[in-house]
Amino acid sequence: MITHKAKDIFKDYLFEKGLRNTRQREEILNVFFSADKHITVEELFNMLKKTVPGIGYATVHRNLILLCECGLAEEIKIGKQKSRYEPKFGHEHHDHLICMKCGRFIEVNDDKIEKLQDKLAEANDFSPVRHKLEIYGYCKECR
Amino acid sequence: MITHKAKDIFKDYLFEKGLRNTRQREEILNVFFSADKHITVEELFNMLKKTVPGIGYATVHRNLILLCECGLAEEIKIGKQKSRYEPKFGHEHHDHLICMKCGRFIEVNDDKIEKLQDKLAEANDFSPVRHKLEIYGYCKECR
DNA sequence: GACCATGATGATAATGATTATCATGAACAT
DNA sequence: ATGTTCATGATAATCATTATCATCATGGTC
Ligand SMILES: [Mn+2]
Ligand SMILES: [Mn+2]
Ligand SMILES: [Zn+2]
Ligand SMILES: [Zn+2]
Numbered sequence: 001m002i003t004h005k006a007k008d009i010f011k012d013y014l015f016e017k018g019l020r021n022t023r024q025r026e027e028i029l030n031v032f033f034s035a036d037k038h039i040t041v042e043e044l045f046n047m048l049k050k051t052v053p054g055i056g057y058a059t060v061h062r063n064l065i066l067l068c069e070c071g072l073a074e075e076i077k078i079g080k081q082k083s084r085y086e087p088k089f090g091h092e093h094h095d096h097l098i099c100m101k102c103g104r105f106i107e108v109n110d111d112k113i114e115k116l117q118d119k120l121a122e123a124n125d126f127s128p129v130r131h132k133l134e135i136y137g138y139c140k141e142c143r
Numbered sequence: 144m145i146t147h148k149a150k151d152i153f154k155d156y157l158f159e160k161g162l163r164n165t166r167q168r169e170e171i172l173n174v175f176f177s178a179d180k181h182i183t184v185e186e187l188f189n190m191l192k193k194t195v196p197g198i199g200y201a202t203v204h205r206n207l208i209l210l211c212e213c214g215l216a217e218e219i220k221i222g223k224q225k226s227r228y229e230p231k232f233g234h235e236h237h238d239h240l241i242c243m244k245c246g247r248f249i250e251v252n253d254d255k256i257e258k259l260q261d262k263l264a265e266a267n268d269f270s271p272v273r274h275k276l277e278i279y280g281y282c283k284e285c286r
Numbered sequence: 287g288a289c290c291a292t293g294a295t296g297a298t299a300a301t302g303a304t305t306a307t308c309a310t311g312a313a314c315a316t
Numbered sequence: 317a318t319g320t321t322c323a324t325g326a327t328a329a330t331c332a333t334t335a336t337c338a339t340c341a342t343g344g345t346c
Contacts, residue, residue, distance in 0.1 A: 020313050020322060041303090056325035061304075079220055080333085082303060097269045106267055113259045117278060120253050125283035126240045133276045135260055140268035163293060163342050184332085199296035204333075223304085225332060 006089040013070035038084040095133035101142035156213035181227040238276035244285035
């Protein structure tokens, strides 16, 4: 269920930037968070057509970008697949185990790895900002 | 300098698959390995036009895929950038530190991280096959 | 060397996700 | 209620990648 908190974050962001509340934006937020998975623009667009007939593909796309900007979503690009967006409210940083058969994403986190990454960057005179760790293989059901 | 070994690997692969040696294939291999960096199809295409006038873009693209198939190259996709290909002959597995300003790739490797990744996968009933670790930030010259 | 089957090439078009454009409609401060 | 300006939705543009296809070239055979 989508908390009021996420809605507030979005509304505050819109206000700050001088942007407007719209029926579409409300529904995009609702459906995106209720889906609660790594979703493509197209998938979200198709879901939204039921609640907001006539909604445009570009509107969904534009607002996913907006959600990313205010930290409520994150774009995930895997190889050549189309972009996916994951809800980020209340989600800590995590990495992904990606099943090469069924496509399932398992979200994981390992503090030791995170720390070693920082050390590795440091050792190369590199200031890390963010990182992406994806492990491809086969999940329990698929191996 | 490109060793005979890489050429042999390529030729053996072509023979196995019933494919043919061509002037274009020879030059693509030569130029790709002498460039020795993460290169796009377009960049390689432009370099090749000097040695093989009239060479086609599609030919370069097709043969980079071929080089990947026989293990002499690896495709690197970073976000929405166009695909890059890196020579893999004699290269061990490594990860990348990617400068968000100048675009430089620093190749790194950390055994501890590699081992922890396997443990992490194991702990999630996941059989890892390969992985991708990219750390984005700023290099020595750009921070 | 000539011949032939078939893969390779290069020009071009198709594809498809993403992004831009623009006329019209809607939000919201006054 | 009005006006300004942003948002929307339809549509087109973009652009890397991939497919198509007529023609050429390779490598095996005689
Ligand atoms: Mn991580
Ligand atoms: Mn690694
Ligand atoms: Zn699976
Ligand atoms: Zn740099």
